[in-house]
Amino acid sequence: MLRYLSLVILAFSCHALNADVVWPTPLDDFALGRNPESFLQPTASGNPTSGAFGDVRNNGYKFHEGIDIRPSKRDKRREALDDIYAALDGKIVCVNQHSGNSGYGKYVVMVHTNEDVQVYSLYAHLAEIDKAVGVGRSFKAGERLGKMGRSAGGYKIPKEQAHLHFEIGLMSSMSFNKWYYGSRKFKEKNRFGNYNGINLTGFDPLDFMYAARAGKVSSMAKYIQGLPTAFVVRVYTNTIPDFVKMYPNLVDNNGSDCGWDIHFTWYGLPQKFERIKNPDIKKRGSGEIEIVKYNPEEIKRKCRVMMVVNRKGQVFVKTTLVETIKKLFP
Helix, strand or coil: CHHHHHHHHHHCCCCCCCCCCCCCCCCCCCCCCCCHHHCECCCCCCCHHHHCCEEEEHHHCEEECCEEECCCCECCCCCECCEEECCCCEEEEEEECCHHHCCCCEEEEEEECCCCCCEEEEEEEEEEECCCCCCCCEECCCCEEEEEECCCCCCCCCHHHCEEEEEEEEECCCCHHHHHHHHCCCCCCCCCHHHCHHHEEEECHHHHHHHHHCCCCCCHHHHHHCCCCCEEEEEECCCCCHHHHHCHHHEECCCEEEEEEEEECCCCCEEEEEEECCCCHHHCCCCCEEEEEECCCCCCCCCCCCEEECCCCCEEECHHHHHHHHHHCC
16 A cells, blocks of 8 residues: 555656656655655664765765665564565666676666656665566556665675665766776676666756656756756867767757867766857867866865866866766767
């Protein structure tokens, strides 16, 4: 009954989108309007905000790209019993049945193509994945994907901290391996192709859920571009990146073909690719990267630092941003 209570409340509140959005577990605290502290699972610190999205861990120095949802029920051994549901209509694109292969443990990735911008959702640390969940299979919002757990590669999540790690976001590139093995030269095998978590940049799932429930998400593109922009990066290049091809509704092609102005959130989510309106023609084809605009309040972070401004007002691009750009232009 709890499952259907959650689905009904959310489904009738998300009429602005083309498809229903549902809470991915049977826990009904969100649907009933309770505070996040009641449904987010904190880390061992016990701080409720550590289960939220963003710079919420290690005193702001560690980024958490998703939300952790606590179980609503447990068995006699105190293991989580909650089912996990698809948050939106979509198709399965990645299934990891082997916990040791990833820090996400057993996890599932879905792609959702019903909106003006296709997004990906990720469901991690599962105890089990349903046999029906296979790559290429379509699932409706609210259909069961598996069972909540505490699986993780390389470490054990304590029973008391069992949870669903849930993400929603965008893919950086369809040529991810070029960056993974080329620019970064990772030695560990990429078992997940383009669906490696490093290639999926999330936005705050809880903020999205709140906005969708309130009927404020008229389109996915408007929601993403409405997030606070931290800085705009100008890249002089003749390359048309995969991101532009994948997300035409996040692109403004009115401008010079000598490069792009890329609008980013503080944590590195590309919100918009815009052809340069006032280029320095001498820099055409140079590959130069420069910050053309920034929001001082949005860049005051301890983690995911991509640019800094010194006391003289000089702007410096950090390695984190350089690698983000390389991932977009592998």
